[in-house]
Amino acid sequence: LFAADLMSVGYFNGGGDVTAGPGGDIDKLDVRQITHLNYSFGLIYNNEAGETNAALKDASKLHQIWLSPKVMADLHKIPELRKQNPQLKVLLSVGGWGARGFSGAADSKESRAVFIRSVQDIVNTYGLDGIDLDWEYPVNGAWGLVDKQPADKDNFTALLKEIRETLPKEKLVTVALGANAESPKSWVDVKAIAPYLNYINLMTYDMAYGTQYFNSNLYDSTKWPTVAAADKYSADFVVNNYLAAGLKPEQVNLGIGFYGRVPKRSVEPGIDWTKADAEKNPVTQPYFGAKEIGMFKALGYDLTKDTYVKYNDIVSKLINDPEKRFTEHWDDQAKVPWLSIKSAEGKELFALSYENPRSVDLKAQYIKEKGLGGAMFWEYGADDHNQLAKQLATSLDIKQK
Numbered sequence: 001l002f003a004a005d006l007m008s009v010g011y012f013n014g015g016g017d018v019t020a021g022p023g024g025d026i027d028k029l030d031v032r033q034i035t036h037l038n039y040s041f042g043l044i045y046n047n048e049a050g051e052t053n054a055a056l057k058d059a060s061k062l063h064q065i066w067l068s069p070k071v072m073a074d075l076h077k078i079p080e081l082r083k084q085n086p087q088l089k090v091l092l093s094v095g096g097w098g099a100r101g102f103s104g105a106a107d108s109k110e111s112r113a114v115f116i117r118s119v120q121d122i123v124n125t126y127g128l129d130g131i132d133l134d135w136e137y138p139v140n141g142a143w144g145l146v147d148k149q150p151a152d153k154d155n156f157t158a159l160l161k162e163i164r165e166t167l168p169k170e171k172l173v174t175v176a177l178g179a180n181a182e183s184p185k186s187w188v189d190v191k192a193i194a195p196y197l198n199y200i201n202l203m204t205y206d207m208a209y210g211t212q213y214f215n216s217n218l219y220d221s222t223k224w225p226t227v228a229a230a231d232k233y234s235a236d237f238v239v240n241n242y243l244a245a246g247l248k249p250e251q252v253n254l255g256i257g258f259y260g261r262v263p264k265r266s267v268e269p270g271i272d273w274t275k276a277d278a279e280k281n282p283v284t285q286p287y288f289g290a291k292e293i294g295m296f297k298a299l300g301y302d303l304t305k306d307t308y309v310k311y312n313d314i315v316s317k318l319i320n321d322p323e324k325r326f327t328e329h330w331d332d333q334a335k336v337p338w339l340s341i342k343s344a345e346g347k348e349l350f351a352l353s354y355e356n357p358r359s360v361d362l363k364a365q366y367i368k369e370k371g372l373g374g375a376m377f378w379e380y381g382a383d384d385h386n387q388l389a390k391q392l393a394t395s396l397d398i399k400q401k
């Protein structure tokens with residue numbers, strides 16, 4: 001018996017991303033380390049009131065996919081890139097955090113047809129192997145950041161069904177789904193969409209919000225516990241939620257963040273929304289003071305705006321800090337590394353958790369034990385000399401053919 005070949009699906013932020021920053025240099029990508037490249041992102045022409053990108057407001061192109069000049073230039077380089085790894089599959093990923101237009105594009109048979117026509121055009125023009133949709137999120141609309149409606153759930157199923165029926169069968173159709181426990185319950189009909197998809201990428205990261213310390217812990221930690229039950233997340237918990245909703249393990253890729261996050265609770269009170277008068281009675285208090293906030297600011301991070309730190313910057317700026325202000329730790333329950341800093345009073349403060357080759361290897365072992373399809377990671381431009389992608393390829397036994 002031979003285990004099926006495992007996948008390593010690497011997102012690459014080429015076009016620019018609200019969180020990950022400006023698009024990276026496609027000429028620096030080592031695509032021998034991955035099986036699938038999800039080039040990010042195509043966006044959607046839309047008429048949402050909150051749209052700030054003027055280019056997306058062209059009414060004559062409503063519901064079509066918009067590619068920025070940088071994205072188009074990069075996609076023209078894909079044939080050259082394939083020479084490194086002839087087996088590589090390349091998909092355009094549409095959406096990302098804060099991307100508008102999905103709710104409208106999925107809304108009716110007519111709007112879906114316009115969107116799907118645009119998918120076909122792009123796949124054909126650039127000779128791509130498929131399309132990936134990163135709708136964050138149907139029904140929920142990123143907690144009101146983008147337009148949403150209750151019908152999104154069934155409209156998403158219809159959209160995926162119609163894409164599958166339109167694209168040739170050898171083209172890949174995939175999605176990224178959010179870690180939130182509500183996603184497999186009320187946002188996405190996972191059982192209904194699964195037959196139309198080659199595989200599903202689970203975004204098992206971005207958990208360092210509310211009263212939780214860790215960002216992409218494999219399991220819960222008793223040393224650094226999450227206070228409010230609703231905030232308590234781990235990659236294993238998310239995978240189990242999706243499997244319980246009816247997905248087969250082999251359809252699912254485990255998401256790995258090539259970045260860390262400073263816990264939101266370091267700078268914001270933690271609220272347990274199940275408690276009475278919750279907002280006035282936070283269950284945790286911020287533990288960073290002016291000194292810690294100022295230190296991150298000097299390193300280039302405004303923690304009131306975002307808490308995202310790329311792995312390559314964690315290595316060069318934090319671990320290799322010339323003033324040695326950060327201390328490395330390993331949490332053997334969470335199975336991820338984290339860094340501490342010393343408070344003015346000499347107290348050890350949790351600064352951020354992230355992934356390193358050791359945690360990536362353990363996630364690969366988890367993928368094998370659970371019988372998952374493979375790994376997905378966000379995003380290749382944040383890797384440090386390809387060491388996380390290389391570790392993942394090695395641990396998943398991905399060899400160049």
Ligand code: NAG
Pocket residue numbers: 011017018019020096097134136176203206308378
């Ligand atoms: C997700 C988004 C991405 C964002 C990242 C990190 C994927 C596939 N998509 O919300 O736009 O930058 O997480 O927060 O990861």
